[in-house]
Amino acid sequence: MASPAAPIGVFDSGLGGLTVARAIRTLLPRESIAYFGDTARLPYGTKSPATVHRFTRQCLRFLMGVRPKLLVVACNTASALALAQLRNDFEVPVIGVLEPGAVAAVEVARQAARSGGSTPGRAQRIGLIATEATIGSNAYPAAIRALDPALQVIGRACPLLVPMIEEGREESDLIVGLVLREYLQPFLEMEISALILGCTHYPIFASAVQETLGEEVTLIDSARQTALVVRDQLATMHALSQSPHDGRLTCYVTDQGQRFERLASRFLGEAVGQPVWVTPEMLETVE
Amino acid sequence: MASPAAPIGVFDSGLGGLTVARAIRTLLPRESIAYFGDTARLPYGTKSPATVHRFTRQCLRFLMGVRPKLLVVACNTASALALAQLRNDFEVPVIGVLEPGAVAAVEVARQAARSGGSTPGRAQRIGLIATEATIGSNAYPAAIRALDPALQVIGRACPLLVPMIEEGREESDLIVGLVLREYLQPFLEMEISALILGCTHYPIFASAVQETLGEEVTLIDSARQTALVVRDQLATMHALSQSPHDGRLTCYVTDQGQRFERLASRFLGEAVGQPVWVTPEMLETVE
Numbered sequence: 201m202a203s204p205a206a207p208i209g210v211f212d213s214g215l216g217g218l219t220v221a222r223a224i225r226t227l228l229p230r231e232s233i234a235y236f237g238d239t240a241r242l243p244y245g246t247k248s249p250a251t252v253h254r255f256t257r258q259c260l261r262f263l264m265g266v267r268p269k270l271l272v273v274a275c276n277t278a279s280a281l282a283l284a285q286l287r288n289d290f291e292v293p294v295i296g297v298l299e300p301g302a303v304a305a306v307e308v309a310r311q312a313a314r315s316g317g318s319t320p321g322r323a324q325r326i327g328l329i330a331t332e333a334t335i336g337s338n339a340y341p342a343a344i345r346a347l348d349p350a351l352q353v354i355g356r357a358c359p360l361l362v363p364m365i366e367e368g369r370e371e372s373d374l375i376v377g378l379v380l381r382e383y384l385q386p387f388l389e390m391e392i393s394a395l396i397l398g399c400t401h402y403p404i405f406a407s408a409v410q411e412t413l414g415e416e417v418t419l420i421d422s423a424r425q426t427a428l429v430v431r432d433q434l435a436t437m438h439a440l441s442q443s444p445h446d447g448r449l450t451c452y453v454t455d456q457g458q459r460f461e462r463l464a465s466r467f468l469g470e471a472v473g474q475p476v477w478v479t480p481e482m483l484e485t486v487e
Numbered sequence: 488m489a490s491p492a493a494p495i496g497v498f499d500s501g502l503g504g505l506t507v508a509r510a511i512r513t514l515l516p517r518e519s520i521a522y523f524g525d526t527a528r529l530p531y532g533t534k535s536p537a538t539v540h541r542f543t544r545q546c547l548r549f550l551m552g553v554r555p556k557l558l559v560v561a562c563n564t565a566s567a568l569a570l571a572q573l574r575n576d577f578e579v580p581v582i583g584v585l586e587p588g589a590v591a592a593v594e595v596a597r598q599a600a601r602s603g604g605s606t607p608g609r610a611q612r613i614g615l616i617a618t619e620a621t622i623g624s625n626a627y628p629a630a631i632r633a634l635d636p637a638l639q640v641i642g643r644a645c646p647l648l649v650p651m652i653e654e655g656r657e658e659s660d661l662i663v664g665l666v667l668r669e670y671l672q673p674f675l676e677m678e679i680s681a682l683i684l685g686c687t688h689y690p691i692f693a694s695a696v697q698e699t700l701g702e703e704v705t706l707i708d709s710a711r712q713t714a715l716v717v718r719d720q721l722a723t724m725h726a727l728s729q730s731p732h733d734g735r736l737t738c739y740v741t742d743q744g745q746r747f748e749r750l751a752s753r754f755l756g757e758a759v760g761q762p763v764w765v766t767p768e769m770l771e772t773v774e
Contacts, residue, residue: 360662456535
């Protein structure tokens, strides 16, 4: 049986999953988190399903070393390409970010349909922005249509958003505005009720996306939805932390250097201590 | 002694090094090339020196399996961060792309100084655009000042160029134009005689860069310079191919999938056959 004192393992290819860690810390401040970012091999969003599955499994195997009560795959690409296999690979529950986002988007679309709304068809359409690999996997449309076959999903890969965010560009930047307008154009031409921010980096640009699309479109940020699923899962397992103290956050990364610390606070919303360095070779030996 | 019939091993973190393979094939069509792209772990340009050295060494160890007469590190980041160590790691000569580019830039600056030129100081300044890691390494300024201590090098990291090129954007694209103008602004304010394209992807945007900077700036594309160094090195070793037939090009990649084939022809200037897939785990066992 899972110990309530055990940490939650959170995995991402890099830094973006810290937005999920942040949502968990806000909702469940007593939980300790072991965060793993595969910064030596990121990004996953341009890579094949086989490689994404293999890398993610190696990282989760390493995370199992802290004896977590639960694993969170806080990476949309890994959730889209490999979640089913990963659930077979491990004994503890594995929660992805894709399904919570899909559930929330379907709920928004249904509300829009109930309220009537301005444009016919808008309520039936859900937009999705994500990495090339996530779009190519078709996993979001599959998850959404499993919940409601009448819904349409329009997806668009946005390869420049992650490098723009990691470069430190702000939403007010001229180039950010132009790139967003280009990527979001299909969602203006074919109106949507909800837009899924299908990459954990994207919430950083949420205000600019909202401004481009207008108030009629509800943005779906999977981080908070995922935190709610984590809470429900832990409650079901009777494994919510009983500690009177705030939980710890320990970060593990595969690349050396200051880049993680420099960028991490933008995603976590608080300072991050020096991460623990794990070489990719060490991951291989864990297999 | 090296066999003239042996192939040349060319390494890059991904696809960009195919511009170097192309230059070698143009200059030395009789040579066979074994090209290795570490597509599962790219890009290297945001990673630490330790990780870049480790990954590159693993890939070169694998390439040694084809018994190459020469290794070319056709990756600016790896050349900047790890070339000296790599030369100790292997028995065959290892040629990087950094030094040939630095030599060519110094030659341009000297010619500009001799010819007088329009603006005082222009001849003394060399510009450099490259990845974050290459800029951070200070390797180009060190190589250039070792050749001529009177020269100044102004470097600028350009993190969006590689993803824009891999997204398939053309030079005529509005966003490409704006990003280039932003990145190249320092070289308009402080005039330069030469600009080093310090990443093997960048030649794809050479015309737009030239147009932004004007004809007084000479662009340095290391690919051709490196091919000349390869020729000289092989001649010195008496190892130039004596074959009456054109050489073969075999590609090895660490990621599965169609992305390599889809993008490779843009860099190589000819169709690329299906690459051989090597898992990163296989690289570990080579160590």
